[in-house]
Amino acid sequence: MKETYAAVLRKIEEADSIVIGASNGLAISGGYNIFAENAAFIENFGDFCEKYGIRSILQGAFYSFPSQEEKWAFFSRMYMYFLENEEVSPAMKNLYELVKDKNYFVITSNTDAHFELAGFSKERLFEFEGNCRKLQCSNSCHDDIYSGDHVLREMAQKQQNGKVPSDLIPQCPKCGGPMQMHVEVDRNFLRDPSWQASYDAYQNFIKTAHGKKLVLLELGVGFRNQLIKAPFMNITNNEENATYITLNKGEIYIPQEIASRSIGIDGDISAVLAQLVQLK
Ligand SMILES: [Zn+2]
Incomplete structure (x- = not known):
């Protein structure tokens, strides 16, 4: 096992470019599980469970609330759950520690805004399913994205009996219609110019890495994920100097075609990252 860790560190050290692909598994290893009806969910969202039968953060995010007052009670609470302490998990801190001096780019489906909080540069980050700190018009009448920090914090603090003050x-400042969090929970999700710019930056990063020593570091991405996992495998297959490194708990899958250029570590991602930083 020690040799595997050393190999991962050597690849990161030697890399000209590192692309990090992260999904729910990384957040879960850091203690944020949007799928679970666990103690943290009951503590923070127990009243929504009682009132609506919502059993996870994810269910709440997709729930059709009867009123805007109730909808924002949930979403502002979710915002506070992710961001109240402005503190990220040791897993996120260690990940940043591992790559902060390297030429990196992050692509993630996580919407908790923890990458920026951990120190990752906004210019090197593509949150393709959005970010819980931002708001958009629910009617998609225009594609401006707004900072929601202030209003979300206030709604979280002033809500009572599961409703925020009206x-x-x-x-929406243009059509007067309802707003929603800029996370992909329905077809209204806006791929606005800033989303497009991040997408372009990601594509450009991959293009620029062509022929160079490229590490594709995948963290907690599920087997069926087509948006991170499949492209990472394709790039590894097409780039002879690429290395695919996958960290996952119980779900390591490496196709035969790229096995010689891949390293997988099965285990708790947070513990693996701590170990890597310690050995660095
Ligand atoms: Zn509007």
């Missing part, structure tokens, strides 16, 4: 509910 006068705090954000309204």
Whole structure:
């Protein structure tokens, strides 16, 4: 096992470019499980479970609330759950420690805004399913994205009996319609110019890495994921100097075609990252 860790560190050290692909597994190893009805969920969202039968953060995010007051009670609470302490998990801190001096780019489906909080540069980050700190018009009447920090914090603090005060509910400044968090929970999700710019930056990063020593570091991405895992495998297959490194708990899958250029570590991602930083 020690040799595997050493090999991972050597590849990172030697890399000209590192692409990090992260999904729920990384967040879960850091203690944020949006799928689970665990103690943290009951503590933070127990009233939503009782009132609506919502059993996870994910179910809440997709739930059709009867009113804007109730919808924002949930979403502002979710915002606070992710961001109240402005503190990220040791897993996120160690990941940043591992690559902060390297030429990196991050692509993630996580919407908890923890990459930026951990120190990752906004210019090197593509949150393709959005970010819980941002708001958009629910009617998609225009494609501006708004900072939601202030209003979300206030709605979280002033909500009572599962409702936020009506006068705090954000309204679209153009059409006057309802707003929603800029996370992909329905077809309204806006791929606005800043989303497009991040997408372009990601594509450009891959293009620029062509022929160079490229590490594709995948963290907690599920087997069926087509948005990170499949492209990472394709790039590894096409780039002779690429190395595919996958960290996952119980779900390591490496196709035969790229096995000679791949390293997989099965285990708790947080513990693996801590170990890597320690050995660095
Ligand atoms: Zn609008």
